[in-house]
Amino acid sequence: MTLLFIEYPKCSTCQKAKRWLVEHHIPFTDRHIVENPPSAEELKNWARSSDIALNKFFNTSGLLYRSMNLKEKLSLLSDDEKLQLLSRNGMLVKRPLLVGTQFLLIGFNEKVWSQTILP
Numbered sequence: 001m002t003l004l005f006i007e008y009p010k011c012s013t014c015q016k017a018k019r020w021l022v023e024h025h026i027p028f029t030d031r032h033i034v035e036n037p038p039s040a041e042e043l044k045n046w047a048r049s050s051d052i053a054l055n056k057f058f059n060t061s062g063l064l065y066r067s068m069n070l071k072e073k074l075s076l077l078s079d080d081e082k083l084q085l086l087s088r089n090g091m092l093v094k095r096p097l098l099v100g101t102q103f104l105l106i107g108f109n110e111k112v113w114s115q116t117i118l119p
Helices: 012-023 040-050 063-067 072-078 079-088 110-117
Strands: 003-007 027-033 097-099 105-106
Touching: 003 012, 012 110, 040 079, 040 105, 063 072, 105 110
Parallel strands: 003 027
Antiparallel strands: 003 097, 097 105
């Protein structure tokens, strides 16, 4: 099984997660979140299949999120509007994302990743 690893290479958390995958010999396909952000359709499918709310996909600690005042505006947006925002700018998406056939992991938590991925 090859996983899809969506990252921003300059992000220290993404670097740590990538190192973890390599150290555990887990095959993955790498994707740059800014150069190739997730499409609205991908995000919609991932949210639906994982039962993760769209709000959890937002990088709430990011500069862009704060500069757009999304903390105040997010609750007023429809799911389609949220999907469009996320798909237009990868910096709004919480990272890294690790997509498998049976799971989606947002952010890096070594314990959760180990429980989900390792045999």
